[in-house]
Amino acid sequence: MQFEIRPAKGFSFDFKELIRFHELIYFFTWRDIKVKYKQTVLGFTWVILQPLILMSIFTLFFGRVLNHNLPPGINYPVFALTGLLFWNLFSTGISNAGASMVLNANIIKKIYFPRIIIPVSSILVSAFDFIITLVLFGIILLYYNITPSAAMLWMFPAAFLLSVCAATGLGLLLSALTVKYRDFRYIVPFFVQIMLFLTPVIYSDSVVKNEWSRLLMKLNPMTGPVHLARCGIAGLEPDQSILFFSLLINAAMLLLGFFVFRKTESYFADIA
């Protein structure tokens, strides 16, 4: 095979190369999953414990106050857990992806492979955790004797894909920015904390009435997936405008993240 090394100019993406390195995506994801709970007593149970505990706390403290405007047939614990599952996928995804390039700087400085593999595999780790927490979700549904509607079968996967897109777009952007400006190491955790309250995770999106606030809420990349997932359980028709804005913003984020990442990618080794 003939290869060529040239100065980094313009914008291009070698998709064939990514295919050639596809095993490495698997290996990085596998490494992070394996390492994550090494030397812990509870191991994978932590994946389930975290949302379970958060759900209990929110139910205990906000359950009464925020108990209105819930979709029919859903109680507050299930409502909050649905939001938390998708929120966790997004928040751990962007936090880990954001830090991933700096954490793996020693590898980046020594070996070449398509750099995008690193943030993408940290998102995949979050996706893996999400799938495990679905077990918890199933148990909770059984416990409260709630039967989700058949629409959940497509709405949940769609919400999952939207969340992964959101996390990937923002994660790529943040990982590139963190390599360049270490300030983002402090900005990201703070941003994630604030976003939890700006996203309808522990409250219903119908609580927000003001027209401008509603628009702002719809521009939040995670509003759409959470809304879609809840409609899936309750068997409601999802709000068209929420879905439209969600698709728009997530597609835009994905493109922006990808573009910024590609722009800085070749110089990572010089500035990392």
Add this chain to the structure above:
Amino acid sequence: MKTVLCIHSVSKKFKIRHQETKSYLTLSDELKSLFRQRITREEFYALQDISFDVAEGESIGIIGKNGAGKSTLLKILSRITPPSSGRIQYNGRIASLLEVGTGFHPELTGRENIFLNGAIMGMKKKEIQLRFDEIVSFSGVDKFLDTPLKHYSSGMQLRLAFSVAAHLEPEILIIDEVLAVGDAEFQKKCMGKMESVAGSGKTILFVSHNLAALNSLCTKSVLLEKGKMVASGNTSEVIDRYLNMNYQANTGTEKGVIEIPPAVSGGIIKRIKMFNEGILSGHFTSGRKSEIIIECESEKEIPNPVIGIVISDHFGTDIMGINNKHYGIPLPSLNGKTSFRISLHKLPLTAGNYKLSLFLGTGIADIVSIADAATFHVEALDVSGSGILPLERINRIFTPDVFWEKISN
């Protein structure tokens, strides 16, 4: 022969940012520079206009002092950083051993790390499985395969790392200073592996300060200095050029007078003078009279001084040591200004560059020891007068007096 790697006019430019102590940017720096005048930048070429071709199966050495641009060149070749201009074309897979063990994770077991490291280095899972047993037996850590890496000794980690790297089978292999790995026995094993790789028709780019290893592994070499390619060709010629470059930097050597700074000798040895056939000179001639004069000064009397010189070749291997005690020659005591002369009537060294280390002591302990105090060059001469130079390949030193005669019995 087919060219597998073609480096065409490659340069790498860095912008040095002045008035800055931080090695990375922060948002505030960037914001400040929006308003204030821009931080001054100076351009710096780590590599400038490097071009050379490598044919299939060739082993090329890359020689140069620290900061000459060797590592930058390797980084560009292994695609870690892009060149600023120029282009490189190559056939097949380039794998680099820039530093072995990249991506090793302390929490994973040896077995897991072999797969992870192999994958990072560009091996397919199947390839790793195929060579797994070979890798394990080469590393010699079979017993600890399922132990987390953090419990390994550093030597074991290095051996495992090197084994994975050594079993990569790229068309072009880049090796950088890996021979410094592990104990003597493992180094020998590594060297053997390198030789077998070099012999198996792989193309190798080899960077090392170990000139002896370079000489034995590489047929051709390139010499870098301050980012520029100053020589290329036959390895032994390039090595000579490199060594000459170092010698020229050593001021005074050429004239045959080496001033020894007081910090090195404690003020006792002032200078060394070298005479080739009676003439002050920075080089000697094979088989001719060579004299070394050591000028000393000591306020305290040193009775029965012992002076020794050790001559080593350019690979740093000691070749001979001469010391008056071993030759049974007592010297008068060193008192005030005293000079001693060592004369070799027929210098038994073949052509090349050598280093001279100097020792002065009481016969019980060293008072002064100066490693690599001077460097000198020996020019070839047909010692025997036959018109034939002693073969350098088989003669590191030679005995000047050899008698041949037919004896009948």
